[in-house]
Amino acid sequence: MNAxxxxxxxxxxxxxxxxxxxxxxARLARLPGATLIAASSSYRTAPIDSxxxxxxxxxxxxxxxxxxxxxxxALHAIEAAHGRExxxxxxxxxxxxxxxxxxxxxxxxxxxxxxxxxxxxxxxVLVPLLELAPAIEVPGLGPARNYLPAVAGQAISRL
Numbered sequence: 001m002n003a004x005x006x007x008x009x010x011x012x013x014x015x016x017x018x019x020x021x022x023x024x025x026a027r028l029a030r031l032p033g034a035t036l037i038a039a040s041s042s043y044r045t046a047p048i049d050s051x052x053x054x055x056x057x058x059x060x061x062x063x064x065x066x067x068x069x070x071x072x073x074a075l076h077a078i079e080a081a082h083g084r085e086x087x088x089x090x091x092x093x094x095x096x097x098x099x100x101x102x103x104x105x106x107x108x109x110x111x112x113x114x115x116x117x118x119x120x121x122x123x124x125v126l127v128p129l130l131e132l133a134p135a136i137e138v139p140g141l142g143p144a145r146n147y148l149p150a151v152a153g154q155a156i157s158r159l
């Protein structure tokens with residue numbers, strides 16, 4: 001399989017959130033079948049549709065020969081290594097890894113939707129994504145930068 005460029009959203013707000021985000025990036029760099037190309041700055045954001053402490057967020061860009069579903073399973077394994085629990089939707093979390101974009105593919109399956117359905121609605125994803133790829137196009141939706149005005153009211157600060 002040819003390598004695909006994928007973008008991973010990273011977030012945490014329990015425990016050592018900043019350390020967990022940094023460790024997730026390090027684990028992505030060691031992931032078999034993947035090469036870490038770049039990681040954004042870390043950002044502090046208030047929870048959206050959630051509760052608890054502020055989140056630490058980042059986005060990683062990888063090149064991977066893993067299929068989208070296999071990559072998703074690898075991300076879940078990294079979350080599990082950090083004690084991720086899913087007691088209810090949008091619960092506070094030690095680590096959250098979301099497959100945001102997988103090449104130019106649009107995927108809808110029982111376990112995966114790519115592009116990530118809330119990618120363009122969340123400053124904590126959009127701002128670090130645009131830091132890495134200012135001209136990125138979201139398959140089926142156009143330039144990601146066009147969606148920045150819609151998230152301008154969401155508090156986000158670079159660490």
